Amino acid sequence: MSALVEVKNLKKYFETPRGMLHAVDDVSFAIESGKTMGIVGESGCGKSTLGRVIIHLLDSTDGQIFFEGKDITRANTRQLRKLRENMKIIFQDPYSSLNPRLTVEQTIIEPLIISKKYSSRACSAEAERLMALVGIDQRLRMAYPHELDGGRRQRVGIARALALNPRFIVCDEPVSALDVSIQAQVLNLLQDLQEQYQLTYMFVTHDLSVVRHISDDICVMYLGVLVETCESKELFRHPLHPYTQALISAVPTIDIHHKKQRVILEGEITSPINPKPGCRFKKRCIYHTEQCDAPQQLEEILPNHFVACCRVKEINQLQAL
């Protein structure tokens, strides 16, 4: 297995009136072909920005992005056009991400028209195939987004992303706006499509239950920084970073007989604008000491399990690897 997408020391800063906002700060990871990488974190942690930078909807500030082993960080417009056939995105809000003046069919075939690879007849045939693939009834071909419910709209968004047979799709909170019964339908659809077309997903979400269900590997982000990454199963079995532990313990459980030990976080959330070099979680962390003011490095603490916390071994009573 080789990495389809890889980022090295990726940074994205935004200029604000109050200083530089470090939305993504020195993030490195690789996504293997055909796998799903879950990116999980709370609002403002930079997870959506990260997805957008990787597919070049936003320019990166520093660092490198590789696709199929090639450095695409500084790709020019012509190269991007080609790349974007292979890298797509599904947005969170199916209510605002579809053009209200395009029909279902027009929405789906727009990328085909832009690629100039399809005749108008081939476009219609392709639209029909894609609609069938995502489970939208053919009679809705001429329907406008406002005539569809959230689940169907999200299916249109997925069909559009699948046009031109991409290899990599960033799924940016694709089920957050949907009701639970519909959410399960869309998650299953995404899994089926992945299997059928060996798609590689980067699945961005704040929902830990969803991310655990769908991901092979997971990155946990906190205020622009990657704090922990490993296999999905391993993360939920042995969360090592204090933030990951608090995050997992905070999820309400439907097991009414076993009360979870809960870590309730106190303290202020650090501002991502001109942050100090130390650990960004320090102010809310129950284990913090002066050590935490030094920059934190992502280190392999257990095999294939990386954590950015200087006290991680102490806290978890681990021997050095």
Place this chain on the structure above:
Amino acid sequence: MTKEGSSFLAVNDLVVEYTSEGSVIHAVNGVSFSLDRGKTFGLVGETGAGKTSIAKSILRILPDPPAKIRRGEIILDGEDLLKLEEKAMRKIRGRKVSMIFQDPMTALNPIMKVGKQIAEVIKLHNKVTNKQADAEAARMLELVGIPADRFNEFPHQFSGGMKQRVIIAMALACKPELLLADEPTTALDVTIQAQVLEMINKLKRDLDTSMIMISHNLGVVAEICDDLAVIYAGEVLELGSKEAIFDRAAHPYTRGLFAAVPTLDEEKDRLMPISGLPPDPSNLPSGCHFHPRCPLADEACKHEKIALREIERGHYCRCVKVSAMES
């Protein structure tokens, strides 16, 4: 389920309709439940099931038109709220019954200091001076974990979790006996949600407040409720104690909800979605409203009107396919 007349709140056979452009939307169709003092009752269901309409009926703040309460009683402490004059109702709102709204970003006045917004409620319902109201508001801020020296700040200076705390402080300012919480943590991050839920639980204990918790999140309901009702298409499909519903869910819809959500408690290779879509409330299916999506449905379910039956003590289910449980 109008059990003993002693319950603090009893909603009986509530029917709410919305009329728009000639079509009638059946939002709430004969909902009944009751709540004892100091207890928390959960209303669970998906978007459009009628949960918020039920809560707004209790406070009588449904926009009329288009909404109309067609039938039913809402008995609070022996008094039918639906029969009260508007003037008497005003005394109840905010004082005896108050509500926490879902979206903390829009529920606060953006150009008024947060402390003053809380003091406003206190002044409205109590004979106090401005100074006393301000002092009480500052105390409420402390109670929800916000330093009182932030009294003079504006909502935009607060994070989402803190805004929601201000709203909770406002809702609790007059020590209501009944608190209606409409998805109070849905807009919040999980670590903040955990803080807010813990705080609500503590305040409820300290002030002995009764509560109705509206949520689509089964985990949140499991954390906070004593009893709950599963609402679908404006009807109660299943009602019982938390233990009854989480351990022995009976209705195919409730069971479907449990199978459809990924959880951290167990690994599922594949989710079992509920097929189809929630029904159009202006054109509800005949018979059991859930029958087009139900794996157990047969001919009879399409025609018969199905009653809520007690399948074990205190556990009710609206389904002909579910037989009574042995105790």
